Amino acid sequence: MLTAIQAASTAIGVVEVAGQAAGIPFAAGLATEIVRSCEDVAKYKRRAKTLGDKGTFLVNSLTEESHGLEGTDMQARMDEVVGVLERTLKRTRRWSSYSTLTRWLRRADIERGIDQCQAELDSAIQVFTLRSQISLQRAQMDTRALELQNQAENRELLLRLLADSEEMKRVVALHRAGEPVAEEIMQRGQEGLRELRQLQTRASPESTLITEVRSSSPTPMSPPRSPPPARSKLASQQYLEMQRGLINLHRITALLPPEKKLDGEVVKLDDIPVAGGTYSDVWLGRWLNEEKVALKGLRNVKADDVTAQKVWLEYQSLNTALTLRQRFVREIQVWAKLKNKHILSFYGIVTDQGRHMHMVSPWLENGNVLDYTRQNPGADRMLLIRGAAEGLRYLHSQSIIHGNIKCTNILVSASGDTCISDFGMSKVIEDVTEMLASATLTESGSARWLAPEVIDGASPTKEADTYSFAMAILELLTGQHPFPERKRDAAVIRAVIDHVQPQRPTNKSVQQWLTDELWVLMQKCWSRAITSRPTMELVAAELENMKKERDMLHTVGDSCMISMD
Structure with missing residues (x-):
């Protein structure tokens, strides 16, 4: 530890080397003399020594702040310090x-x-400390003001770009050519929305202008408020324009939001879920005040628990050793990277819409394949089956096991393509609840689709997915759950464990689609020997071959009819 004299001497050396701010070397000399004088005040040496220490502290603090502050109020501070030191000396x-x-x-x-x-x-x-803090705060405020000004200028430029139809045509052309311009615009637009929400909150904490832009739902009655500041109105106007521009960009490019945390961008339209599944409830929502989206809230993952609070940090950076929470986040990462028209798209997550953390995906008006075929009796069942097979094949190619394949998890897009949803959730819930997936699935009524080994306690596998997919085919063609003759799930579980296979339907409406070739393929999928079940790649290929053979027969038949004519 340096003595007070050594500390003062060090201060003088620092000043001589580092700064030429007027008065600092002189003040340092005063501090040194105080220390030397105190050394001679024998009876009060310890108490007097603290005077030199404090003087040295003042000089060192002033020296540290002197760099780059020439021409400021540093001289006034120096005069004050020198006066105190002179009196003390x-x-x-x-x-x-x-x-x-x-x-x-x-x-x-x-x-x-x-x-x-x-x-x-x-x-x-x-x-001195107070003034230093004020100066530091002022410098920070100046820096923040410049940052806000820069953000405002960037937002204005982005708004002009989004509103210019000719420029947007160029953006679309670059997007189709593989350039990431549209992605950058979408991401910057999402950041701009977040900045505007923060700006509006600072301008008027009680204002609901942006909230009203984000949601058309009725709001509770509240006492009259004074008119919000002009800056708040401008922020709300820009917010609305930014929303419109981004939703237009999304529609013309089919680009999904690059920023996956959608707090503030998505609102839930009702507190009552419109549907429920094995692990989750689904609410109708709206993204960017325009597009309908589905908000899926996992019952075992709340928005106010540790999972939701840390989910975004862990979404961006995962450790090697996965915790239960990280396992869930990893599934979100995997989903976000999937790109296939037969896989339900992933928009992001929200944590500000109630108790649950919600995963956001497109709202498909057609519902699941059973809903779709009821509303469209003439729909091509084999087209739907091939699309679902392709989706499951793609998942398996990405090393993803679905774990709960059935018709309620096979949706239909506006273009008539089947989309697989809820994949990977069985394993996530197994990790989060520390319960076997088989227990959760059988308790929730999924036993009719499960492979025997899963019912018996094994974790879901690709082979088990293949088994369940054949059950989903049967469900789609008949419009009934598998094993309809067994009314209770307990009876179904006993039959499945005993490797009883479903009986082939005989009604004509089913036979139109259920050919001998398809039935044989389904029986292979239900094989008692797990390793004898075909992979989904083989299943998808076989279904495609059936289509080609059927098309060929139709072509030959049409040729024969023409010849007869």
Whole structure:
């Protein structure tokens, strides 16, 4: 530890090398002299030494702040410090010159003098520290103001770009050519929306202008408020324009939001879920105040628990050793990277819409394949089956196991393509709840689709998915759950464990689609020997071959009819 004299000497050296701010070397010299004088005040050496220490602290603090502050109020601060140090030095020199007897006789005066010097130095330190903090805060505010100005200019430029139809045509052309311009615009637009929400909150904490832009749902009655500031109105106007521009970009490019945390961009339209599945409930929502979306809330993952609070940080960076929470986040990462028209798209997550953390995906008006075929009796069942097979094949190619394949998890897009949903959730829920997937699935009524080994306690596998897919084919063609003759799930579970296969339907409406070739393929999928079940790649290929053969027969038949004519 340096002595007070050494510390003061160091301060002088720093000043001589680093700065030429007027008065600092002189102040450092005063501090050194105070220390030396205090060394001679024998009876009060320890108390007096603190005066030198505080003087040295003042000089060192002023030295640190002197760099780059020439021409500011540094000289005024220096004058104050020098004045305090001069008074302190004058007193300590006087005390050090006293004889031993004089010190004894004036010991009370010396004690009061030391206390006074201590108080003056403490006051100078407090004032100096306060002013330093004010200066630092002012500098931070200036930096923040420049940052906000830069953000505002970028938003204005982005709004002009989004509103210019000719420029947007160029953006679309670049997007189709593989350039990431549209992605950058979408991401910057999402950041702009977040900035505008923050700006509006700072401008008027009680204002609901942006909230009203984000949601058309009725809001509770509240007392009249004073008119919001002009900046808040401008932020709300820009927010609405930004939303419109981004939703237009999404529609002309089919681009999904690059920023996956959608808090503030998505609102839930009702507190009552419109559907429910094995692990989740689904609500209707709206993204960017325009597009309908599905908000799927996992019952075992709440928005106010540790999972939701840390999910975004872990979404961006995962450790090697996965916790239960990280396992869920990893599934979100995997889903976000999937690109296939037979896989339900992933928009992002929201944590500000109620108790649950929600995963956001497109709202498909056609519903699942059973809903779709009921509303469209003439729909091509084999087209739907091939699309679902392709989706499941793609998942398996990405090393993803669905775990709960059935018709309620096979949706139909506006273009009539089947889309697989809810994939990978069985394993996630198994990790989160620490319960076997088989227990959760059988309790929730999925036993009719499950492979025997899963019902028996094994984790879902690709082979088990193949088994369940054949059950889903049967469900789609018949419009009934598998094993309809067994009314209770307990009876179904016993039959499946005993490797009882479903009976082939005989009604004509099913036979139109259920050919011998398809039935044989389904029986292979239900094979008792797990390794004998075909992969989904083989299933998808076989279904495609059936289509080609059927098309060929139709072509030959049409040719024969033409020849007869």
